[in-house]
Amino acid sequence: MRTGPRIAVVCALLSIALCSQARAADTLTVFVDNPQIALGAVTTFAAHTEADADFHGGHVAFKFRGADSECAATPEADPGSDATEQPVAIGAGPRTVDVGGQQVQLDVGNWVICGWLVDDTTGAVVAAGSTGVQVIPYRGSLSISLKKAARTLQVVLSYSTSEAGQLYAAIQRPECSRNPSRIPKRAFLLVPRGGRFIGSDGGLGKTVALGQLGSGRWHVCAWLQADDGSLGPVSKKFSVPRAQRRRAGHAAG
Numbered sequence: 001m002r003t004g005p006r007i008a009v010v011c012a013l014l015s016i017a018l019c020s021q022a023r024a025a026d027t028l029t030v031f032v033d034n035p036q037i038a039l040g041a042v043t044t045f046a047a048h049t050e051a052d053a054d055f056h057g058g059h060v061a062f063k064f065r066g067a068d069s070e071c072a073a074t075p076e077a078d079p080g081s082d083a084t085e086q087p088v089a090i091g092a093g094p095r096t097v098d099v100g101g102q103q104v105q106l107d108v109g110n111w112v113i114c115g116w117l118v119d120d121t122t123g124a125v126v127a128a129g130s131t132g133v134q135v136i137p138y139r140g141s142l143s144i145s146l147k148k149a150a151r152t153l154q155v156v157l158s159y160s161t162s163e164a165g166q167l168y169a170a171i172q173r174p175e176c177s178r179n180p181s182r183i184p185k186r187a188f189l190l191v192p193r194g195g196r197f198i199g200s201d202g203g204l205g206k207t208v209a210l211g212q213l214g215s216g217r218w219h220v221c222a223w224l225q226a227d228d229g230s231l232g233p234v235s236k237k238f239s240v241p242r243a244q245r246r247r248a249g250h251a252a253g
Contacts, residue, residue, distance in 0.1 A: 026051050028060065028127040030115040035132060038139035038162030039108050039228055045083070046100020047115045047129065053094050056121035059087035060099045063114045064106070071114035071130045078114055090117075106135045138162055138229025144220050144236045151211060153238065155190060157204045157222055165226030166195030167204070171213065176221035176233035183221070188213060195225070215242040 026049075033044040047060050063071075065080030072078035088099045104113075110132065117127040140161040147154040157169055168180035169190035177183070183193065190206050217239050223232030 026055060026117055026127040028115055028117040028129040030062075030113055030129040030131045032113060032131055032133055036134045036136065037106075039135055039137050040105075040163050041135075042103045042105050043113075043133050044101065044103050045113045045131070046098065046102070047117075049090060049097050049099065049117050049127070051090065051093070051095055051097075051117070051126070055090075055092055055094070055126060056119050057092035058090055058118045058120040058126075060084075060090070061087070061116045061118055062102065064104055064111055065114075067110040067112040067132055071112065071128065073128070074125050075114075075116050075118070080112075080114060083113070106133060108135050108137050110134050138226060140165075140224055140226070140229065140231050142222055142224045142231045142234045144222055144234055146220065146236055146238055148210075148238070151209060153208045153210055153213075155206050155208060155220055157190070159198065159203065159224055159231075160201040161198060161224060161226060163226045163228060164197065164199040165224055165230075167191060167198050168195045168223040168225070168232075169204070169221065171208065171218055171220050173216065173218060176219055176235040178233065180221075180223040180225070180232075190220075190222075198224075210240050213240050215240045 029048045031046060031048070037043060045062065049060060061075040062083040063075055063078050063080035064083050065078070083102060083104055085102055090097050112130050112132050114130045115128065116125045118124070119126050140159065142157070142159045145156045145158070157167070159167060168183070170183045170187040171190065172184050172187035174184060180195070188208065191204070217237060220236045220238070222234045224230065
């Protein structure tokens with residue numbers, strides 16, 4: 001059985017594969033922890049690099065700027081702000097290295113984080129990459145859940161906020177107004193009329209005796225207001241049934 005030609009073909013294919021892997025182009029991928037954040041939050045960015053056998057060793061340079069144009073071919077030519085705190089040395093030869101953990105705080109708008117893999121021996125940029133970040137003025141959520149149990153009503157307010165603000169909540173007969181300053185005087189307050197300060201995500205629960213409200217339809221209203229944004233009104237309806245009158249008994253004569 002002739003095996004020589006087959007072995008030669010297999011060896012040739014392996015040689016081609018190994019050579020292709022060794023001569024693979026350098027790559028750099030830039031990524032962030034969250035591509036859309038609220039004002040005041042911090043953006044953490046990093047890069048994944050893959051260098052080939054011709055790489056002499058170097059580092060990754062970072063810059064950030066408004067996303068009005070693409071990143072320049074080199075960090076020196078890019079008009080962005082330098083975001084390279086302490087460059088991590090990347091050794092020579094084929095290797096995969098992750099460079100990351102750096103942070104930057106951005107203003108409202110669309111931004112781009114640019115990265116370049118630089119060969120320190122030749123000074124050439126062997127790979128480049130970028131990613132975008134959108135910073136919005138405010139981000140938050142507000143919800144109401146109700147649960148009746150016997151003669152009580154359990155109210156749970158759940159909220160999230162990207163910045164400190166005031167939480168307003170009340171139980172009232174009229175529908176909720178756009179502004180918490182118009183909460184009726186006879187409303188049943190779940191927090192002080194001037195609001196409750198909240199600095200982060202959380203929740204608030206309160207149990208209300210239905211006898212305090214009286215029969216009829218009611219609205220639970222809630223608002224969340226911060227300097228850079230607001231939520232609400234968020235509302236939920238419920239009804240309190242009329243109390244049943246007891247019938248007087250008749251004695252047998």
